[in-house]
Amino acid sequence: MFKYFRNHFVSHFTECKRRRSRLVSKDGRCNIEFGNVEEQSRFVFLADIWTTILDLRWRYKMTIFISAFLGSWFLFSLLWYIVAYVHQDLPEFNPSANHTPCVDNINGLTSAFLFSLETQVTIGYGFRCVTEQCAMAIFLLIFQSILGVIINSFMCGAILAKISRPKKRAKTITFSKNAVISKRGGKLCLLIRVANLRKSLLIGSHIYGKLLRTTVTPEGETIILDQVSVDFVVDTGNENLFFISPLTIYHIIDKKSPFFHMAADTILQQEFELVVFLDGTVESTSATCQVRTSYIAEEVLWGYRFAPIVSKTKEGKYRVDFHNFSKTVEVETPHCAFCLYNEKDAKAKIGYDNLGFQLQEVNETINTKM
Structure with a gap:
């Protein structure tokens, strides 16, 4: 039991260490922080308040929304209370029977808050209403109504934009857990499998990658x-990929590839991170989105290939078995790309016998005259 918990703790600690060492997580989030940012640079985020609101997490966004509504209701309730206090509409002033208040049935701060809430959200119960007695009350009513429409429009637009962001479409694009290295078409390749979980396509898809590593210049x-x-x-x-079924993308490991000098027994000693990007346009909304993931050295399997997942049923339909999506099968693979190219060069220099060639002996007679 102790051995089991120890192995579980070690594996969990190793996985957490891998996550911290990544620049891009498996689900595409960037693991980076900015330090010592100048104070005046932080006001740039307030200048672009729309993008700042969209990038916030839901818990912070909802906190701001609730605070904005409650704050505006309470602020205007204070203003309505001041109007009633200045006009002496409150019960403590003992108004006369023929006294016409600015707002009917405001008896204190609580009733002023209820009237502010009813005005801004346009409930209109009819029990409290503005009279024509005070021009200030009419102006305050107009101002709160306009401000309430602005706040509602901004909040509804921000929530709708947050829900419909193209990055949500990226959640239905999945990459294989590991990358593999094996021969494909007579060449040594690094292969990654990617799948679209929706039947709607990504138009104009483009796949590329970046290898991140530490280098020392001359x-x-x-x-x-x-x-x-x-x-x-x-x-x-x-x-322009036809991205209706899972695809296997591959990178040819040639002399221009950064993986050319790696081998099966040395790749785990390398410190690199392969970030893979998939850009495309969502078919239903025409919005562009980007999907990304990353692979470190421990997640690149040398000498493996992906198991097949696409089959055809008796009814003539194509079936994709995602149970084998990240499953790999060990295959015979050259030790390194350099070995593969040396083997090809050696075969090119070997001579071959022509079986159709026959050697014929010719008897020559030499006549000499003295």
């Missing part, structure tokens, strides 16, 4: 997040 400068472009293709190209 001048001695250390670059922590050095980015190297990694090209991914499918059998039909890397643009």
Whole structure:
């Protein structure tokens, strides 16, 4: 029992360490923070308040919405109370029987708050209403009504925009848990499987990658997040994909590839992070979205390929079995790309016998005259 909990704790600690070491998590979130930002730079977020509100988490967004509504209701309730106090409409002033108040049936701060709530949300119970006695009350009524419409429009628009953001569409695009390296078409390739969980397509999809690693320049400068472009293709190209079924994208490990000098026994010793991007346009909304994930060295399996998941039923329908989506099968794979290319070069230099060639002996007679 103790051994089980120890192994569980070690695996959990290792997984947490991997998450902290990633720049991009498996679900596409960026693990980065900004420190020592100047105070005046923080006001830029307030200047772009719309984007700031959209980027907030739901709990903070709802806190701001509730605070905005309650704050505006309470602020205007104080103003309505002041109007009633100045006009001496409150019961403590003992108004006469023929006294016409600015707002009927405001007897204190509680009733002023209820009238402010009814005015801003246009409930209109009819028990409290503004009279023509005070021009200030009429002006305050108009101002609160306009401000209430603005607040409602902003809040409804922000909630609708938050729900319909293209990044939500990205939740239905999934990548395989691991990347694999094996031969494909006679070439050593790094393969990743990606699937669209919806039947609606992503139009004009484009797949590419970035390899993040620490490098040291010849001048001695250390670059922590050095980015190297990694090209991914499918059998039909890397643009305008027919993304109706799961696709296997692959990167050819040639002499220009950053994986060319890696081998099966040294790849786990490398410190890199492969970030894969998928850009496309949502078919239903025409909004662009980006899906991203990342793979570290421990998640790249050398000498494996993905198990098939697409089959055809007796009724003629195509079926996708997502149970095998991330399942891998071990296959025979060269130890490294350098070995594969050396093997091909060696075969190109080997001579072959022509079986159709026959050697014929020719008897030559040499006649000499003296």
